[in-house]
Amino acid sequence: MSGPWERRWHLLFDEWVVISASSAARPWAGARSEGAKAAVPQHDPSCYLCPGVTRASGDVNPDYKGPFAFDNDFPTFAGHAPTPTHALDTAPNEQALSQNPFAIVAASRGQCRVLCWSDRHDMTLADLPVEAMGDVAKLWQSEFIVLKSNDEVKQALLFENKGVEIGVSNLHPHGQAYGIPFVTTNTKRMRTAQARYAKQHGRSLLVDMLQHDSVKDILIVEKAKHWSVVVPFAARFAYETWIVPHVAVTDISEINEEVLLELGEVYHRQARRYDALFQRQSPNITHFHNAPCDNDPDNTHWCFHLAFQPPLREPDKLKYIAGFESAAGNMTNPVQPELAAARLRELNI
Numbered sequence: 001m002s003g004p005w006e007r008r009w010h011l012l013f014d015e016w017v018v019i020s021a022s023s024a025a026r027p028w029a030g031a032r033s034e035g036a037k038a039a040v041p042q043h044d045p046s047c048y049l050c051p052g053v054t055r056a057s058g059d060v061n062p063d064y065k066g067p068f069a070f071d072n073d074f075p076t077f078a079g080h081a082p083t084p085t086h087a088l089d090t091a092p093n094e095q096a097l098s099q100n101p102f103a104i105v106a107a108s109r110g111q112c113r114v115l116c117w118s119d120r121h122d123m124t125l126a127d128l129p130v131e132a133m134g135d136v137a138k139l140w141q142s143e144f145i146v147l148k149s150n151d152e153v154k155q156a157l158l159f160e161n162k163g164v165e166i167g168v169s170n171l172h173p174h175g176q177a178y179g180i181p182f183v184t185t186n187t188k189r190m191r192t193a194q195a196r197y198a199k200q201h202g203r204s205l206l207v208d209m210l211q212h213d214s215v216k217d218i219l220i221v222e223k224a225k226h227w228s229v230v231v232p233f234a235a236r237f238a239y240e241t242w243i244v245p246h247v248a249v250t251d252i253s254e255i256n257e258e259v260l261l262e263l264g265e266v267y268h269r270q271a272r273r274y275d276a277l278f279q280r281q282s283p284n285i286t287h288f289h290n291a292p293c294d295n296d297p298d299n300t301h302w303c304f305h306l307a308f309q310p311p312l313r314e315p316d317k318l319k320y321i322a323g324f325e326s327a328a329g330n331m332t333n334p335v336q337p338e339l340a341a342a343r344l345r346e347l348n349i
């Protein structure tokens with residue numbers, strides 16, 4: 001066995017991650033992942049994200065070029081969501097939990113947006129020319145501002161699910177933005193950890209992380225002018241990376257155009273690294289971690305960042321959320337984070 005066999009503390013989630021390089025050496029007789037096999041056309045008239053297509057709602061997409069966003073026709077959260085009988089407006093308090101913990105319910109009000117990165121049905125963000133990333137980055141920012149200004153929304157969550165391996169229903173390159181009427185569980189944990197550190201040290205947890213001896217020069221994949229790409233010390237996924245700013249901002253609406261445009265370029269390079277690492281269009285889940293918009297005073301200690309969570313551990317092997325992870329909540333990672341960073345750093349993109 002090479003590599004560590006240990007538990008590492010996740011600085012944002014306040015939990016153990018099991019780094020288990022020994023499990024990577026197990027004989028593999030399981031499924032092999034190949035991704036999508038069929039050739040993908042430039043324009044698909046049956047794709048409801050393509051230009052000029054009539055969607056399920058009856059709306060017709062404009063003949064757009066570049067990025068384009070619209071309200072999801074099948075939203076998880078929407079302004080017209082019904083109010084259930086006996087619905088609560090907020091999370092249940094102690095009295096509600098003690099009197100009747102069996103059927104607590106609230107309305108799913110909010111807003112869901114679909115964010116098309118390009119008019120091209122067949123291109124991922126990594127395939128697009130880097131010049132196209134400026135408009136994509138501006139869409140990330142403007143869509144966040146749309147959701148943040150919605151009074152129903154307590155958290156705006158932008159993310160991309162990419163690849164058939166993680167169940168994407170439409171291959172058109174796109175992300176999603178959810179305006180959610182509550183602060184999600186992981187976000188609460190991340191806020192608590194960042195606020196605790198900032199109150200003790202007067203600085204940002206994530207910005208300080210970039211300078212720590214265990215991280216700088218070892219876990220950094222790329223250091224640009226305004227952003228660094230880093231493998232977290234307690235990475236929960238093999239080849240997980242974060243894009244962290246050198247100066248903390250609470251959300252993407254606070255960064256100026258120069259910083260925003262560099263974020264697009266850094267994102268583009270990291271997406272290309274994953275394609276180079278796995279030698280194909282790499283599946284991925286990408287999160288944009290903005291501070292919640294619920295007016296909690298601890299939001300001021302939040303540091304906006306991005307997280308890539310690729311589901312592959314090797315080019316043809318998926319990392320499954322199986323018995324241990326689903327029962328425990330804690331993750332096991334079969335790849336030593338320092339080794340993952342070195343491999344990503346050495347790629348020719």
Ligand SMILES: [Zn+2]
Binds near residue numbers: 043044049120121172
């Ligand atoms: Zn399409």
